[in-house]
Amino acid sequence: MENLINKNILKIKPYEPGKPIEEVERELGLKNVIKLASNENPLGSSLKALAAIKRNLNTLNRYPDGNCFYLKNKLAKKLKLKPGNLIFGNGSDELIDVIIKTFVGLNEEVLTSKVSFVEYEIVSQANNRRFRALPLKNFKYDLMAIKMAIRKNTKAIFIANPNNPTGTYVNKRELEEFLKGLPKNLIVVLDEAYNEFVDVRDFPKSLDYINKNVIILRTFSKTYGLAGLRIGFAIAKPEFIECMNRVRQPFNVNLLAQAAALEAVDDAAFLSRSRKTILDGKMYLYNELEKLGFGYVCSVANFILVDVKQDCRIVFNKLLKQGVIIRPMAIYNLKNFIRVTIGTRKENIRFIKALKKVK
């Protein structure tokens, strides 16, 4: 059997998603389980997006618009870009794959940081591309070390900003210093999945850099509350987008996702409620964690990396038994850390109550 499988595939450690609520309820015989494990929007989805899904249910016999025409035009206008600057994907996950296939050749490498989004490595391996990751510095991407580590065959540098799972960010000055004088034959991907939650002034305005070899990734999964529909997008210069379009599947974004995203983009009230829920929840959690004597890493995203000062897998299991799903960070070698997604006020209170019991 091993002889039949591509060797690089055998090296892949499978992605471990957050445990689904239904699975935990089924396996542990629990009710009212809460999931704070996958950085989803705790408020649900925009009602306008849900209404659009219902309106479009009778057109599912048709293929979706492979070009996402209406969504592309609306979003371009909103971001003050040209439609040719945008490409949509089945979640931004898919676009990571499209980028690696489009830009990185077989003997070229993807460079990034350790303790960052695991898909960069999985997708590189699945495509048989080389992959290298440098250590974080104080839980942050060490851009200077990454710059120094660039080799002749380095073709794409992925920067999750804010970073998942640390919630830290690289600021405008650091990013500009990094971009200055980079070799012309590589691309920089700024993965901004959590962009809308950021509440600091020195966060880079990434759209200013797309005339350089920068590609920005964003998603409807987080602030827009549409993780289950799978839709994300990339922003780049039209020449890049045109080549990425050759690589993606022709009907990669389903019809309901396009219809919902078209409405979600305009639902400013839902976006601002989502943002406020996260920012308020973050303050509450910081405060409670401090009272409990746990350390944490300051986050500009909708999750917090918490130092629980004991084996995170034990904490994970003890919280699970109380119906609270979080993420243990042992896969990153952060043996005493968990990552908790900021939930509704009620969910945050429940998490803290459960955490008190495992202290």
Ligand SMILES: Cc1ncc(COP(=O)(O)O)c(C=O)c1O
């Ligand atoms: C940094 C980062 N990039 C990309 C993604 C993927 O998002 P999507 O749901 O759009 O595929 C995630 C999801 O958790 C993420 O944390």
